[in-house]
Amino acid sequence: MAKFTRKGKVKGVPPISTASLPDIVFMLLFFFMVATTMKETNMKVKLRLPEATETVKLEKKSLVSYIYVGSPMPQYQAQHGTLSKIQLDDKFSKLSDIGDYIAAEREKRDEKERPKMTISLKADENTKMGLIQDIKLELRKASALKLNYSSRKRYTNSKY
């Protein structure tokens, strides 16, 4: 067995090859690239979504249009006050703008996908229902009937 014993100084641990490092990093990179959704809008209203247990995941992001409702962020309060406001895309809007917004959003989609368009209503939990009810009425007038009350998932009290 003398064949296997080394003579002379004991060699140090050979350096770990870093040749596969780029591959590992690329793998991570691709994962994050796929999982990433870029923020599309600048939030101008403060949002604290209500909690719910019976939530359903919104699938097909491309079919979803958002309506944000909440009180304006501090930097906009001088101009817009502190009462709840509607935000469509990047700007504060009036109730009467919702119809046009829905029409514009519908135009953006393929004809086939239009009936499946969903509105996600992201409203702060302290918003008064009067405003929400008005928005719902506008949505009904614009015949955008698929509505999703956006809420955070709460796990307690759930049996599933």
Next chain:
Amino acid sequence: MARKNRPLPEINQSSMADIAFMLLIFFLVTTTMDVDSGIYRKLPAWIHDEQEPPKIKRRNTFIVLINKNNDLAINGEFAQVSELKDRVKEFILNPYGSDDLSEKDDKFVEGIGDVKRSKGVVSLQNDRGTDYGAYIQVQNELVAAFNEMRNDYSVAQFGKTYKALSIELQDAVRQVIPTSISEAEPVEI
């Protein structure tokens, strides 16, 4: 030229990892992983001229009312959100055939056959001053009640949970227990 035969020098790849790292960090920072979720609701279609709402017998309506102080009333009596789910289930299922809970009619459902279906409608009313959070709490309890009833029905009928059923059977179960929640226009209370 003299250069012609010289082989192309190999590109140094040692900076590849750095470039990839930079991209990786960029995506790490910009990533938001939150998945949008919420309670689905189909709004009733808008009807231009004022129509008489369909007449529903008193015993077939279950009136849930939230006032501007976020207090809850069921059929005119003060109640807690925690008891809402069981009250709705009792109202729709009417297990003992009580006279003041919902009636049932026969319906043929493909995939299941003839079933007794409740005629009950849950009417959700609110004030313009009700908080959205409170409203969603109540909505959530109502949806939970219907989901639980469907699940119980699936287990009793097919021995599987509702989620484990095929799409067709889920549809059938949804027809047996439809989400009959009516959201009326708000009133000033």
